[in-house]
Amino acid sequence: MPSGSSPKRERQYEHIKDSLKDRGSSDKRAKEIAARTVNKERARSGESKTASRSSTHDISSSRRGGLRSHRGAGGPTYDQLYNEAKQRNIKGRSTMNKQQLQHALGRS
Incomplete structure (x- = not known):
């Protein structure tokens, strides 16, 4: 704490x-x-x-x-996945849906 x-x-x-x-x-x-x-x-x-x-x-x-x-x-929400993709600097993240973000982050 x-x-x-x-x-x-x-x-x-x-x-x-x-x-x-x-x-x-x-x-x-x-x-x-x-x-x-x-x-x-x-x-x-x-x-x-x-x-x-x-x-x-x-x-x-x-x-x-x-x-x-x-x-x-x-599992993580779309916003949580998006924030992680942003931190990792993944290109094209703004047009991805939740499933695509999971795949791009290696969470299939």
Whole structure:
């Protein structure tokens, strides 16, 4: 957790981490997912200094979990794939759809 986090976010982090460990995730994976989830919620509520577009415009972590809980992970969103393609400087990304972005990123 980042320094200066509120007690609420600390509790949220511990709750998510413990829940994932109870479901069989490794300690390292549980910490990573918990930190990402809490950091995204901090960005959505304006508690962090910087926030990515996908953090503030994507559906909330709790809503996404409810939507995908019975059919597994839905994978990254189009915006997340596009941002990764932009970071990797992949040409033609603006005209690609989600499947094409996945292929270009090697995630077929």
